[in-house]
Amino acid sequence: MTTGLGATMVRAGRRLLSSLPALFGVLVFTFLLMRVLPGDPAVFFASGPNAGKEEIELIRKQMGLDKSVPEQLVFYLSDIGHGNLGRSMMTGQPVLKDLRERLPASLELTFTALLIALIAAVPLGVIAALRPGSVVDHGVRLFCALGVCVPTFVSGLLLIYVFYYLLGLAPDPTGRIDVFTSLPPQRTGFLSIDFLLAGDFEGWWAACKQLILPAVSMALFVIAPLARITRASMLVSLGSDFVRTARSVGLSWRKVVVTYALRNAILPVITIAGIVFSTMLGANVLVEKVFSWPGVASYALDALLSSDYAPVQGFVLLMASLFVLVNLVVDICYGIADPRVSIE
């Protein structure tokens, strides 16, 4: 077992190293892309009454835009090397600080949504695969199609309308916590964990309640790919020789389906879950907007609309790094789910 784990770690390290050039590429590409986009951020930010040429020049200087693009790139790369992602014009804060404050919010939301999606999708996929072509299968297919075709902000607004506005069951859909609740000391940045660590169960409930609606509206959107993949790989798995053998030797239905078929079918689901997770993190911008969730995606969108370079660049770098990390985690999960994968 130690050799298997060791091999996995070596593979992980190698993967991490080999992704560095890709990250560098992303860095330079985003930098250049921001510069060729139309729209001068200095003009945008100097939009107050009476802001004239002088103010525009001032802002340009503050943002370092008075230098040539290659010079800017060199400065930018050296800043990144020093762990400085620049300053956001929008919030007036260093981008690193903004991202550090906002990333836990996005991660907490995305993890919860993914968890909800997996809990719903895997059983749905499995029951669909057990009775292919049946009413149940069609029902699941219909549900998936609906989930994927309704944009998250529509389902978000609908959920708010029903559960907050009409029924009054949900707390008001603004942010991570009721404004009147005092926050726990920050440890992980995940409110649901921090409240537990602080032993404040009332606060924990409040944070969880706030999470449910946005997480459900995000989950609805990604149940489809997860359920479809589960179904497909379950079908393959159920039709394979070992399952037939397992059935023929009279193993229990439960053992056959869960231990043999599902365990073998779960690999592609893990892959897809990894990809779904990374996309969700960036794509949940609409949910973050609808629920005033202080996450990184809505932050990046606001920055993009106002051509605030530093936050957009910081966000893309963050997403790229996360993508690398998620892939790594998927790799490791692979190794655990199927030890053969670690053998090279």
Next chain:
Amino acid sequence: MRFVSFRPATSILATAALLLITTAPSQAQTRAETLRYVTGASVNTLDPNIPGSTRESFALSMSTYDRLVAFGRKQLNGKWVFDLDTITGELAESYEVSPDGLKLTFRLRKDAKFQDGSPVTAEDVKWSLDRCVTAPILGKAQLLTGSLTSADQFKVIDPLTIEVTLPKPDKLALPNLATVYPMIINSKVAKEHATADDPWATAWLKEHTAGSGAYVVETFKPGEQVILKRDEAWNRGSANKPAFFKRVIVQSVPEPATRANLVERGDADLVLDLQASDVQSLEGKGKLKVISTPQYNAITFVSMNNQIPPFDNVNVRRAIAYALPYDDMFKAALFGRGSPLFGANWADGKPANGIYPFQQPVKLDLDKAREYLKAAGLPEGFSTTFSFNVGQASTAEPMAALVKESLGKIGIKVDIQKLPDAQMSTQINEKKLPFYTEGIVAWLPSTDYFYRNFYTGNQRWNYSSINNPDLAAIAQEARFEPDKSKYEEAGRKLNAMHYDLMPQIMLWQPNQDAVMAPSVEGYTYEFHRQVDYRDVSRK
């Protein structure tokens, strides 16, 4: 469109069950003393002078800092609005304008204290005003409009008296001191955080306050929310009392539908900037207080670049002015919520007064439009683009569609161009857009101020790029005109020229719709178009 019943019954039930158990009782006691104000914008700096500061930051600074003077308020059609003509003392107990208009003397209140307990002195006032005209901040350009340009103009007479001298008697000098930027800062605290590179402590003041205002910043999360705590020692409110609310929560909620839901459910006390349709439906339900004030210092217009053909031809501009479907646009964009600036009836063909903005005698008249097009030598029409920015899409999009349709009838082919905000402002600044819609606002809405800032010079706010020496001369002269009737005459002339030249077409003044809980009182429309938290109280 999917309906709720299609979702998995389990997850709905689970959600509902979770929520049912946990619907918390509202914290009634703290709620009554707290104002929860939700807005689409966000506070991004505690010093409004920082380039890039938002309107929310302006409003915040009004409550965290005091100025020497403040605008009074008056009733306009039964609604409270700020009054440009009444200037009352804020930190100044009294002020005096010398007979020649060149000297303003302010006597400070003896009891005024900064939030750290130290008294407000004339030294602090001088440092703050010096900062405003010297540091590379937004206040500089604003105070310029009131002939306040150099630190030499501010003189400390004694610890409680400060004197401001002017090169020329300027009617906008005093009102300028009541605007957002010349806030009075605790100079001792600020100086402690100044550095050699940043002698005016701009970096520190962006994230900290050192003021004497009615509220102290408790927590500040840029882009999310600010929580303010009442300064109990502050006594510059009505009847020399502190502000009403113990706490103020200023929260950013980007989605307008959510803001509307929040106030309707009673979770928010006060909301601005809702969609016109939401305001209308909330008003119809009659459960909330809706105060709609025409933004009498703001204008929405259609602008044409007077330097780019064919809009350099006055007849083309006139043709457009008679081809816009004003009534339909007004209804589609604003649901009629605002004051129209079209469709006036000038009996003798002259403007009724010298006030800007004014109602122009234009209306949809396609025959007249065709005549003007013919006079311009373009009887067959032409092609152009009509631009607006994404941020204004909810009102500009329906408007643009109507413009396109109506101009199509007289042969003008319009392509609608929807631009991201930064791109739009860049193109406006570079004078590249031929035909577009924009809005303007002036803090000190006097006729000459509008004309000087928005109709002269080669600067960004001259949206139409009009270059008319006569107009510029009259506006410039009017600035220092002490005689009221002569000033009025100059205003009439300018308005007549506006109609004649038609550099851009004024459409309307949109309403500022403030929706609030029925218990909230005292809301006043302020020059910065945000809520002044000191104005409001709860019954």
